[in-house]
Amino acid sequence: xxxxxxxxxxxxxxxxxxxxxxxxxxxxxxxxxxxxxxxxxxxxxxxxxxxxxxxxxxxxxxxxxxxxxxxxxxxxxxxxxxxxxxxxxxxxxxxxxxxxxxxxxxxxxxxxxxxxxxxxxxxxxxxxxxxxxxxxxxxxxxxxxxxxxxxxxxxxxxxxxxx
Numbered sequence: 416x417x418x419x420x421x422x423x424x425x426x427x428x429x430x431x432x433x434x435x436x437x438x439x440x441x442x443x444x445x446x447x448x449x450x451x452x453x454x455x456x457x458x459x460x461x462x463x464x465x466x467x468x469x470x471x472x473x474x475x476x477x478x479x480x481x482x483x484x485x486x487x488x489x490x491x492x493x494x495x496x497x498x499x500x501x502x503x504x505x506x507x508x509x510x511x512x513x514x515x516x517x518x519x520x521x522x523x524x525x526x527x528x529x530x531x532x533x534x535x536x537x538x539x540x541x542x543x544x545x546x547x548x549x550x551x552x553x554x555x556x557x558x559x560x561x562x563x564x565x566x567x568x569x570x571x572x573x574x575x576x577x578x
Contacts, residue, residue, distance in 0.1 A: 421538040421571025424555030433533045437526040438467035444480075447517035450496050453480065457521055464525035474525045481520040484511050490519050538571025545578070 422429050442460055446452070457478040465474040481490040482499040493502050496518060500510040539552050543566045546559035550573075559565045559575060568574040 417575040418568070419555075419557055419565075419573040419575065422536065422554055423557070424552070429533060429536060432531050432536075433529050435526040435528050436468050436470075437524065438464050439524045440464045440467070440522070442521045444518045444521055447519060448485075448515055450516075450518060453496065453518065453521070457523065460521050460523040461525065464523040468525045468527045470527045473527045475527075476523060476525040478524075479522045480518050481522065482516050482518055484514045485517050486514070492522065541565075541567040541571065541573050543567065 420426055440460055440463060442456075444453075444456070457480070461476040461478050465471050465476050468474050479492050479494050480496060480499075481492050482496060483490045484503070491499065491502055491506065493499050496516055499516050500512065504510040541552075542550070543564070544550055544559055546563040546565075547561045548559040548565075550557040550559065550565065557565070557573065562578050563575050564578055565573050565575045
């Protein structure tokens with residue numbers, strides 16, 4: 416079966432239209448072993464991300480930190496330093512309770528939902544057809560080869576199947 420989605424000719428544009436506006440910020444943390452200043456720095460970075468999306472009242476923000484054990488060359492992004500050991504153990508099978516945890520970077524993400532939902536866009540009225548046939552729509556042209564049948568499906572999709 417071949418599925419031709421609703422709005423096939425403008426699917427990428429429709430997806431962008433319905434996508435949330437989002438900003439992701441990353442800031443290096445120069446004091447890798449100093450953790451007591453992290454909450455204020457994360458709050459400030461989150462506020463900066465919220466301001467960047469341009470709708471402070473509607474924005475949802477989240478923060479995380481990139482951590483590693485001292486001497487490691489790779490980091491793991493976790494919600495907080497307290498979550499690092501458990502996530503390291505889950506991913507690698509061990510943790511190092513006596514090794515200091517370094518914070519390498521701070522992350523903040525803020526998003527505002529799109530004012531348009533894909534469901535708000537009208538689905539095309541599609542008709543059944545047997546190939547060979549050409550179906551023209553406002554945003555695309557669909558070729559149905561000989562030996563295939565097109566039938567309307569869920570969510571405005573057109574389903575093509577061999578006869």
